[in-house]
Amino acid sequence: MxxxxxxxxxxxxxxxxxxxxxxxxxxxxxxxxxxxxxxxxxxxxxxxxxxxxxxxxxxxxxxxxxxxxxxxxxxxxxxxxxxxxxxxxxxxxxxxxxxxxxxxxxxxxxxxxxxxxxxxxxxxxxxxxxxxxxxxxxxxxxxxxxxxxxxxxxDSRQRLALHVAAVFACNFTNHLYAIGADILREHGLDFELIRPLILETAEKVMQYRPKDVQTGPAVRNDMGTMQKHLALLKDQPELAELYELISDQVRGR
Amino acid sequence: MxxxxxxxxxxxxxxxxxxxxxxxxxxxxxxxxxxxxxxxxxxxxxxxxxxxxxxxxxxxxxxxxxxxxxxxxxxxxxxxxxxxxxxxxxxxxxxxxxxxxxxxxxxxxxxxxxxxxxxxxxxxxxxxxxxxxxxxxxxxxxxxxxxxxxxxxxDSRQRLALHVAAVFACNFTNHLYAIGADILREHGLDFELIRPLILETAEKVMQYRPKDVQTGPAVRNDMGTMQKHLALLKDQPELAELYELISDQVRGR
Structure with a gap:
């Protein structure tokens, strides 16, 4: 054509x-x-x-x-x-x-x-x-x-939903990678250290459904670890707010 | 040993x-x-x-x-x-x-x-x-x-920071994948449709730094698209809250 x-x-x-x-x-x-x-x-x-x-x-x-x-x-x-x-x-x-x-x-x-x-x-x-x-x-x-x-x-309505899903799973995910990179840099650590983890997290959901492979302190309801993490973020209220919001959602699933 | x-x-x-x-x-x-x-x-x-x-x-x-x-x-x-x-x-x-x-x-x-x-x-x-x-x-x-x-x-302090970075880049990322899967299912679409996107998003940051490859409506400050997305999420206040919080952070970077 x-x-x-x-x-x-x-x-x-x-x-x-x-x-x-x-x-x-x-x-x-x-x-x-x-x-x-x-x-x-x-x-x-x-x-x-x-x-x-x-x-x-x-x-x-x-x-x-x-x-x-x-x-x-x-x-x-x-x-x-x-x-x-x-x-x-x-x-x-x-x-x-x-x-x-x-x-x-x-x-x-x-x-x-x-x-x-x-x-x-x-x-x-x-x-x-x-x-x-x-x-x-x-x-x-x-x-x-x-x-x-x-x-x-x-149809157009489904496509809008598909785009919203893509924003969460791609654009927002990339922002979480950027947060990870920032936290590492502030503590003298290189982003390279979490690259294998990022790739594995994505590769896992090529086979499994995300909710079946959720890991981390929130899904374990590990309050002690979450408190330590929030303490580390105490001077970054934006990150603490995001940490709490997502953790609450993971725990509530 | x-x-x-x-x-x-x-x-x-x-x-x-x-x-x-x-x-x-x-x-x-x-x-x-x-x-x-x-x-x-x-x-x-x-x-x-x-x-x-x-x-x-x-x-x-x-x-x-x-x-x-x-x-x-x-x-x-x-x-x-x-x-x-x-x-x-x-x-x-x-x-x-x-x-x-x-x-x-x-x-x-x-x-x-x-x-x-x-x-x-x-x-x-x-x-x-x-x-x-x-x-x-x-x-x-x-x-x-x-x-x-x-x-x-x-050291232990760096390791704690590394773990927090990993929670954002892995555990929370997986939660965003799960949100994407939920939105798709609610609109009769399969999670398979965003799997290539998820993998590409991760593979991109194997080469680049996340902040250099941020895409999506928030980083473009595309208010019209963000309003449409929030309208789609209007019956899911938890998702709308998360959408707004992350979008605000992406725009503020």
Missing amino acids: DIVLLGSGNVATHMGRALVSSGHRVVQVYSPTITHATVLGDTINARAIDDLAAVESVADVYIIAVKDDAIAQVAAQLPTSSKSIVVHTAGSVAMEVLAEHAERYGVVYPVQTFSKAKPVDFSLIPVAAEASDDATYQQLATLAGSLSNRVFPC | DIVLLGSGNVATHMGRALVSSGHRVVQVYSPTITHATVLGDTINARAIDDLAAVESVADVYIIAVKDDAIAQVAAQLPTSSKSIVVHTAGSVAMEVLAEHAERYGVVYPVQTFSKAKPVDFSLIPVAAEASDDATYQQLATLAGSLSNRVFPC
Whole structure:
């Protein structure tokens, strides 16, 4: 398929690379900052543009991978037809924001965290798909299926829930890693010391369900240890508050 | 070395296996529940006992891997000599709890989460070591070094901080995974959908520092998305509270 990619961030970058690897043609990459469009465009052999008026009208699919609150305004400026499909890639934006800007539209949401510098195997990424009608869904599922083996139908409400779950399990988890790193540094210890633990904690839930492998003082209701930990955190009330809140929730499960 | 292992839980099990694999002899395994001692004893060719009075006095090292609040009372009943070393394996128990029960004592704390069913490569586990005197430290470092390539000196205060960091980065992280699983289930979605995300989040910080790879609506200060997420959680005030607390901390970093 011929695709126009609107956006040049982490999602656009990884999706663009995966599209080209799968034999699709990305004809244009748009970013309001031309240097950003050029960096991505050069790697996937696509023309870089910084003006939405320059978007070609012949593409099969327009993929909008920009910040959530810019999706509708980008969609409004696309030269769509009854043949083309406009999709966005966001977790928490309802599909219907595209309804007034295109006849055929949908969502392709890859459930993964992307950093430009770190390659990922797109074929293993679950991709939530939704479309304005069955024929469009089939086309989007075929497109997404050429990138990933794990495409599944998901309505906007489910996708929002999936994004919330991802925020807890990914974004908030990374914040807990950062807290761990801070505590170690304050005591002259290196973050390296808990890297094997972090990896093992994630690998465990590849096989098991999280609630079946919960460990630590809270699930053992080990009040003595929790008191020692809170004493260590006594000058960091934000961390103590978080420690108590999560411990209470773990104990209450 | 000849070792007596006091305890039959996750730490005792993995440490016992690693000791035997490294050519040490575990002469006895103690648990107050004889069936527990027998299960572990059988796998590492050690005699199972359920009475501390039966502990042999000829061992080189007594490793106490029991619940934190039972460590001192187990230590008090050991037939130690000036040649033997008594160690515990806990993160948050000061070494000095052993001082009145042994001449030579120390701590060997493996920084990892253990489940009996899941094998781990002990050689990669950082092991915090501390001892009552230099000669004892050298012996413990040699013993621990036969199990792991990553033995490092760590005093009791640092070890407590290390444990707190581990609680955030491991135990609390697993709780966030469990929250993710719950949210997905409530919306008819499978936990499998976020497994690749969980693994990638952990793998990212094997290379990078967590604060350099923080993603998500909070770090972008994307208030619109956060409001949608809080609306989804409106009937789960505990989750909404946690969402707001962590988001505020991420935004404030």
